[in-house]
Amino acid sequence: MPGKRVLIVDDALFMRNTLRDIFSTAGFTVAGEADDGVQAVNLFREIKPDLVTMDIVMPYKSGIDATREIVQLDPGAVVIMCSALGQESLVMEAIEAGATDFIVKPFRGEDVLAVVKKVLGE
Amino acid sequence: MVDAPERKYLALFVGEAKEQLELLQGELVRLESAKEAAAVDLWASVFRRVHSVKGSAATLGLTDIVDVSHAAEALIGRLTSGKTLPQRTHVDALLEASDTLTRLVREAGKLIEPGALFVPQADLPETPPVVKKLTSLASALAEAALPEKKAAPEAAKVVVDPSLPRLEVVVTLSQKCAAPGARAMIVQRKLKGLGTLIEMDPTPAQLMQTKGGARIVAQLASDKAADEIRAVCLSVPEVESVEITSEAGGKVVPPEPVREAPVTPPPPVRNDQPRVPEAELRADATVRVKAELLDQLLEAAGEVLGGISRLREGARRLPENTGTAFEHEIDRLRRQARELHNKVVNARLVPFSLLTERLPRAVRDLAHKLGKEVDFEIAGADVELDRAVIEALGDPLSHLVRNAVDHGLETKALREEAGKPARGKLSLAARRERDRVVVQLEDDGRGFDAQGLKDRAVAAGKLTAEQAAAMSDDEAHELAFLSGVSTRAEADEISGRGVGLDAVQRAIESLGGKLSVASWRGKGTRFSLELPRSVSMSNLLLVQVGGELYGLPVPRVLLTTEYDLSARGGEGFESRSVIVGGQWVHAYGLAKLFGLPSLAPPGPRPFVVLEVDGTTFALAVDRLVGQEEAVVKPLFPPLDRVAGLAGVAVLGSGRPLLVLDPRSLSEMAGVRGMAPLPPRVEAANDHTEHGAGHGDGRAHSAAGSGR
Numbered sequence: 001m002p003g004k005r006v007l008i009v010d011d012a013l014f015m016r017n018t019l020r021d022i023f024s025t026a027g028f029t030v031a032g033e034a035d036d037g038v039q040a041v042n043l044f045r046e047i048k049p050d051l052v053t054m055d056i057v058m059p060y061k062s063g064i065d066a067t068r069e070i071v072q073l074d075p076g077a078v079v080i081m082c083s084a085l086g087q088e089s090l091v092m093e094a095i096e097a098g099a100t101d102f103i104v105k106p107f108r109g110e111d112v113l114a115v116v117k118k119v120l121g122e
Numbered sequence: 123m124v125d126a127p128e129r130k131y132l133a134l135f136v137g138e139a140k141e142q143l144e145l146l147q148g149e150l151v152r153l154e155s156a157k158e159a160a161a162v163d164l165w166a167s168v169f170r171r172v173h174s175v176k177g178s179a180a181t182l183g184l185t186d187i188v189d190v191s192h193a194a195e196a197l198i199g200r201l202t203s204g205k206t207l208p209q210r211t212h213v214d215a216l217l218e219a220s221d222t223l224t225r226l227v228r229e230a231g232k233l234i235e236p237g238a239l240f241v242p243q244a245d246l247p248e249t250p251p252v253v254k255k256l257t258s259l260a261s262a263l264a265e266a267a268l269p270e271k272k273a274a275p276e277a278a279k280v281v282v283d284p285s286l287p288r289l290e291v292v293v294t295l296s297q298k299c300a301a302p303g304a305r306a307m308i309v310q311r312k313l314k315g316l317g318t319l320i321e322m323d324p325t326p327a328q329l330m331q332t333k334g335g336a337r338i339v340a341q342l343a344s345d346k347a348a349d350e351i352r353a354v355c356l357s358v359p360e361v362e363s364v365e366i367t368s369e370a371g372g373k374v375v376p377p378e379p380v381r382e383a384p385v386t387p388p389p390p391v392r393n394d395q396p397r398v399p400e401a402e403l404r405a406d407a408t409v410r411v412k413a414e415l416l417d418q419l420l421e422a423a424g425e426v427l428g429g430i431s432r433l434r435e436g437a438r439r440l441p442e443n444t445g446t447a448f449e450h451e452i453d454r455l456r457r458q459a460r461e462l463h464n465k466v467v468n469a470r471l472v473p474f475s476l477l478t479e480r481l482p483r484a485v486r487d488l489a490h491k492l493g494k495e496v497d498f499e500i501a502g503a504d505v506e507l508d509r510a511v512i513e514a515l516g517d518p519l520s521h522l523v524r525n526a527v528d529h530g531l532e533t534k535a536l537r538e539e540a541g542k543p544a545r546g547k548l549s550l551a552a553r554r555e556r557d558r559v560v561v562q563l564e565d566d567g568r569g570f571d572a573q574g575l576k577d578r579a580v581a582a583g584k585l586t587a588e589q590a591a592a593m594s595d596d597e598a599h600e601l602a603f604l605s606g607v608s609t610r611a612e613a614d615e616i617s618g619r620g621v622g623l624d625a626v627q628r629a630i631e632s633l634g635g636k637l638s639v640a641s642w643r644g645k646g647t648r649f650s651l652e653l654p655r656s657v658s659m660s661n662l663l664l665v666q667v668g669g670e671l672y673g674l675p676v677p678r679v680l681l682t683t684e685y686d687l688s689a690r691g692g693e694g695f696e697s698r699s700v701i702v703g704g705q706w707v708h709a710y711g712l713a714k715l716f717g718l719p720s721l722a723p724p725g726p727r728p729f730v731v732l733e734v735d736g737t738t739f740a741l742a743v744d745r746l747v748g749q750e751e752a753v754v755k756p757l758f759p760p761l762d763r764v765a766g767l768a769g770v771a772v773l774g775s776g777r778p779l780l781v782l783d784p785r786s787l788s789e790m791a792g793v794r795g796m797a798p799l800p801p802r803v804e805a806a807n808d809h810t811e812h813g814a815g816h817g818d819g820r821a822h823s824a825a826g827s828g829r
Contacts, residue, residue: 083301088330091304101308101359104300115359 004120005031007049009040009066010082011058015105019053019082022109037061041069044077051116052079054099056090064094071098078119082107135179136231139187142171143224144479150216151482153208155497165202168216172198175223187226189249193256194219200263215255217483222252286317286343291351292365293338299360303330306338309361312354317344335362413509416470423463424753428772430456467656472512474552474561475503481523485548488527495534495545496527502552507559508656511633515561515653518629522563522649523550525623530567530647540644542566554655561651570641572598578607599641600735603627631785632768634660634675660754662771662781664747665730668718671747673754673771673781680733682746684726685709700740702731709740710791715766720744732784739793754781765790 006028008019013035020030031047034040038060044052052070056063067079081094081102091102101119103112146168153164172195179187194216201208291313299305306326313319320341329336344351348366355364430452437448478500489496507515531537531546538544547566552559576590579601590598601607605624623637630637635653662673663682685700699706709729713720722744729740752771761767768783 088301088303091301092307092326092330095304095307095311102301102304118357118359121357 003027003029004050005029005047007032007034007040007043007047007052009034009037009052009058009063010055011035012055015055015082019112022112025109026113037063037066040066041073044070045073048074050078051120052077053082053103053112054079054094055082056084056087056094064090064097067094067099068097080115080119132230132233135184136227139175139179139227140224142175143220143227146171146220147217147483148479150213150220151486154210154213154486162202165198169195169198169202175227184226184230186250187223187230189253190219190222190226190256193253193260194223197256197260197263200260212259215252215259218252219256222250226250283318283343286345287368288320289342289344289348289351290367291340291342291355292367293340293355293361294363294365295336295338296360296362297335299335300333302332302334302336303327305329305358305360306336308358309338309340309355312358313340313342316346316351316354317342411469416466416509419466420463420470420753423459423466426459427456427463428752430459431773467508470508470510471506471656472509473503474505474507474512474559476512477516477519478503478550481520481550484520485523485527488524489531489546492528493533494527494531496531497545497547499547499549500551501549505552505554505559506655507653511635511653511656514629514633515651518626519561519563519651521626523548526563526565526567526647526649530565532568536568557655559653559655561653562648563651564646564648566646569643569645569647570599570602570639571643575599575601575607579604582607595643596640599639602639603637603735660752660771660781662750662752662754662779663730664750664773664779665712665728665741665743666745666747667712667716667720667743669721670718671777671779672712673750673752673779674730674732674741674784675754675768675781676749678732678734678784680731680738683729683731683740685729685742686726700729702738702740705738707731707738707740708791708793709742710787710793711742712787713742713744715741715787715790732788734785734788734793737788737793739788739791741787752779 006023008016008023008030010016010019010033016033016035020033023030028051031049032043034043036059040052040054040058040063041061054063054067058066063081067081070077070079075098077098078100079098081091081099082105083091083094083102084105091099091104094102101115103115149164149168149171153161153168156164172191176188176191176195179185179191197212197216201212293309295302295305295309303326306322306324306329310319310322310326313322320343322338322340324336324338329338342351348368351366352364355361434449434452434456437445437452439445440448481500482498485496485498526548527546531548532540532542534544537546549564550561551564552561554560572595575598576585576593579585579598580587580590582604584601584604584607585593593601602623605622607622607624627637630651630653633653635651638650638652639647640650641647661676663676663679665672665674681702683700683702700709701707711720712718720742722742727742727744728746729742730746731738731740750773752773754769754771761770766782766786768781768786771779771781773779
């Protein structure tokens with residue numbers, strides 16, 4: 001997927017770094033990073049990424065609400081939820097809100113890329 | 123040889139399928155007499171079970187099972203959709219199908235055995251004949267209207283374009299799937315984008331909080347090509363495989379060598395039952411354990427208890443200052459070991475329904491054969507008993523039930539003549555009473571013929587005409603348990619020649635249970651089985667004879683007493699009498715019965731007074747040694763043929779102990795058939811009595827046991 005532009009949304013720096021490494025190594029362009037839902041929606045509007053990875057529990061605006069707004073802005077937006085184990089009902093809520101897919105933490109790089117490749121139609 | 127994962131899934135399938143099929147049989151039999159509303163539920167359940175077996179069998183490539191269950195499913199579909207009421211022939215065919223499936227599943231089970239070869243499909247025998255029968259019955263029901271109105275409740279809201287082809291899409295999720303509920307939701311959304319999703323089983327909500335793989339079956343109305351549908355589903359992460367079957371003509375592009383016949387529109391299917399393969403893949407709260415392992419666990423727990431007893435024995439020899447602390451610790455350990463033992467005992471409990479599920483079928487078939495009408499009711503199917511008890515109870519219980527239908531209940535004509543309802547009533551009820559389970563089988567048939575029983579008992583030489591004449595009806599009913607009295611002279615296809623109530627009684631008693639009967643002439647008969655709930659420790663009275671130690675089951679011990687024989691003619695007696703509770707009872711020397719020398723010193727010697735079926739008798743022993751709890755195990759050949767023995771137990775000291783069977787002893791001594799002695803008033807002075815409880819553990823126990 002070289003060249004695809006990613007927006008990483010997570011309030012934890014560690015997670016953002018991990019995801020950034022995974023995506024950069026695979027040839028993606030990390031177009032932006034946000035650490036809360038409000039920032040995420042603003043950045044999405046600004047940079048129009050090909051892909052968003054979205055944490056669920058974040059300050060100011062949850063990942064679910066941010067996803068709902070992003071999908072309203074762009075029904076074709078590809079948003080992948082990053083959830084922790086045991087957050088299944090939240091993930092399901094996010095899917096209802098329009099999220100494209102999800103990955104469950106803890107994850108390995110290959111897991112993330114497998115989902116992303118599937119979702120972007122390889 | 124079948125490889126390991128294959129074997130694991132096969133074992134799983136065989137276990138689950140057997141269970142499903144057994145439940146299926148019970149439901150089919152109940153269907154015949156079920157009222158409308160109940161019948162709808164039963165049909166739904168029957169369909170689900172067949173469907174579930176089919177689905178799993180298809181996954182494993184067991185085509186014979188797929189064929190039979192598919193044909194059965196098609197017939198059920200027709201029966202539930204049409205206006206035709208199910209006839210007996212339909213139920214018969216479905217029962218036959220379930221028999222065939224049971225056999226095929228059992229055969230599949232053989233593949234698990236070590237060294238078994240996985241039979242390639244081409245080598246499988248031809249289609250079972252029942253398939254043809256089911257198919258012709260289904261087509262005879264004509265092209266009844268499709269059960270659109272009977273779709274699942276949530277599906278009722280879905281408006282389906284009738285021109286769209288119906289497809290069954292089976293999506294299998296990867297076992298690595300961490301959130302199957304969320305994953306299923308994505309699949310659901312994809313399917314909705316392809317057409318009208320009529321039903322999805324299980325639903326995403328049902329898959330929430332489950333782990334690992336799942337098999338989702340979706341009914342989809344769509345005009346999209348199968349390839350497109352498959353591609354869309356496979357584009358979802360963690361989707362491992364997709365199978366698409368069209369309603370019109372078999373599998374669309376089979377991706378795997380699994381044969382599946384066209385799908386039948388399902389009747390209302392409740393979604394509360396987990397599907398077979400996925401149930402195991404999830405981390406459920408229950409696991410399957412081999413029965414054998416439970417036996418080993420029980421044995422091991424028993425041995426731990428025995429070891430602790432030995433430790434405690436040894437601690438007595440320690441100096442008092444250290445001994446007390448040590449004993450205290452051992453007692454604590456013993457309590458824990460006992461708790462462990464209890465837990466193992468409880469883990470072995472299985473529901474009574476394991477036995478009752480197959481009975482309605484047997485009753486139905488037998489009644490039809492005999493031209494009788496029988497309403498069979500079962501209560502307390504959920505009462506739990508040890509699996510060993512359940513296993514051993516199967517034959518005696520089915521014998522009693524068959525007996526009741528065959529001999530107990532009259533024909534329709536005879537019943538009407540007697541002013542009774544044409545349909546006979548047979549009820550089987552189990553209930554728990556503390557540590558025992560009471561099972562009662564009651565019919566409203568002809569009742570026992572007391573005079574007939576007396577005549578046969580006299581003819582068999584079991585009692586004299588005078589004794590028979592003096593007997594009450596209730597006493598006479600018990601004669602049915604004597605060998606040669608209950609056995610019918612003519613060969614009997616149903617109950618079999620030579621197997622009588624005596625055999626049933628022996629079987630129940632070898633379980634540590636009791637069988638009794640109450641009967642009312644012309645009104646009916648009730649058999650009561652009092653069974654131990656579990657095979658916990660037996661309480662044994664230890665006695666010594668001729669230098670050997672024997673155990674007697676305390677529940678059979680009425681009391682122990684001492685009696686001076688030298689005052690009455692000394693040793694070598696064969697049969698004498700002692701006074702117990704103001705009554706004379708026959709006394710026998712245990713040494714004499716076993717041909718052992720009696721090593722009792724002269725003077726008063728101990729007697730154990732036993733009761734078998736209301737008959738009291740006394741056994742002379744050399745010494746009363748004490749009381750101990752132990753697990754009694756059955757004897758193996760050739761020892762099992764030695765009269766008078768019930769089993770073997772291992773004492774806390776590690777010493778094996780033969781456990782005596784009071785009934786068999788009374789037969790050896792010839793206690794049976796003898797009239798009770800007339801009471802004599804002049805009490806002998808040369809005896810003393812020790813009160814003993816009735817199996818409550820308070821039986822006399824000699825102080826200072828020699829161990």
